[in-house]
């Protein structure tokens with residue numbers, strides 16, 4: 001059993017990121033059993049849930065003449081455009097049915113502001129709007145965080161870098177993550193996480 005000061009954060013294990021979903025991550029469903037098993041080692045378990053309004057500006061469908069995976073400039077910087085995914089209340093936004101959601105103490109929803117995407121569990125993509133997760137962890141006395149989930153190179157990556165930057169001792173269990181891998185994004189993510197002091201196992 002891990003100490004009470006160590007939290008497990010399960011990032012975006014949702015139907016749209018699993019095979020058959022609208023933004024399917026290859027093998028995204030293959031981490032579910034391992035995550036369920038790992039949760040019983042932790043007394044603090046937090047889930048995140050990507051939770052977009054139907055007209056979210058990270059969707060290519062909201063931009064004239066743009067296709068999914070093109071990059072546009074948003075006021076906060078470059079933004080990859082995605083297929084519509086994780087629309088609030090949809091089946092695609094629901095957690096994978098085999099995920100043991102009973103074990104979650106806290107579910108952080110992110111990406112609900114129409115004009116800002118939110119990869120990180122801590123801050124939206126403007127890197128200043130907080131999700132509230134930092135306050136939750138600190139008020140529970142958490143000092144150490146392990147991250148698992150989807151996708152390694154986007155939401156896990158940005159969550160891990162922010163976690164380390166905020167001073168949490170941070171580990172990513174790469175065996176319990178899967179990547180989208182767009183134009184070298186997985187390699188870049190590993191490098192950025194290592195540079196931020198994240199422990200990759």
Ligand code: VGL
Pocket residue numbers: 011012017050082119150151152153154155156
């Ligand atoms: C994610 C792209 C768009 C993720 C979320 O969970 O990694 N990626 N929204």
Ligand code: ZN
Pocket residue numbers: 050051052058082085086111
């Ligand atoms: Zn999203």
